[in-house]
Amino acid sequence: xxxxxxxxxxxxxxxxxxxxxxxxxxxxxxxxxxxxxxxxxxxxxxxxxxxxxxxxxxxxxxxxxxxxxxxxxxxxxxxxxxxxxxxxxxxxxxxxxxxxxxxxxxxxxxxxxxxxxxxxxxxxxxxxxxxxxxxxxxxxxxxxxxxxxxxxxxxxxxx
Numbered sequence: 001x002x003x004x005x006x007x008x009x010x011x012x013x014x015x016x017x018x019x020x021x022x023x024x025x026x027x028x029x030x031x032x033x034x035x036x037x038x039x040x041x042x043x044x045x046x047x048x049x050x051x052x053x054x055x056x057x058x059x060x061x062x063x064x065x066x067x068x069x070x071x072x073x074x075x076x077x078x079x080x081x082x083x084x085x086x087x088x089x090x091x092x093x094x095x096x097x098x099x100x101x102x103x104x105x106x107x108x109x110x111x112x113x114x115x116x117x118x119x120x121x122x123x124x125x126x127x128x129x130x131x132x133x134x135x136x137x138x139x140x141x142x143x144x145x146x147x148x149x150x151x152x153x154x155x156x157x158x159x
Contacts (some may be wrong), residue, residue, distance in 0.1 A: 003034065005029065005034045005036070006031050006032040008030065008031035010030040010031065011030060012027065012028055014027060014035070022041050023039070023042075025038045025039075025040065047094060047100075048099060048100045048101070049102075049106065050102045059093065061086060061090055064110070065083065065086045068082045068085065068110060068114065068125070070124075071128075072114075072118060072121040072124075073124075077117060077118055082117075085113040085114075089109045089113060092109060093105075111126055119145055119149075123145070126141055
């Protein structure tokens with residue numbers, strides 16, 4: 001680190017403190033012995049979403065959370081549960097080596113989480129995401145949910 005006083009390139013770190021996305025370091029020049037502070041910022045590579053039309057946009061966490069909030073509208077689901085699901089989805093995407101992710105992958109992750117959180121919210125999201133064309137598509141998805149929950153599609157009773 002170059003000393004701002006004498007221009008010497010050697011200094012020692014006296015103290016380091018972490019704040020949000022930055023590291024604050026107190027340094028002392030080994031040449032002139034003057035002290036100075038430096039700030040280091042963590043550089044994040046942005047996650048890029050590849051949309052259906054092949055266009056690209058920067059991943060927006062708030063957009064993801066907003067879509068989940070819409071699906072859960074008037075349902076007994078706390079904001080913190082959706083915030084946690086959003087964080088888990090974002091962590092899954094960010095931990096991937098490839099920094100470009102198809103929007104279909106994000107949609108599938110949202111549906112996986114909503115399926116565990118609330119069936120109605122899941123069906124709401126899936127109906128928009130999968131673009132159900134008619135009631136038959138909707139009913140097919142409901143049958144799948146009921147079968148996974150252990151209900152018979154014939155009688156409506158639990159097996």
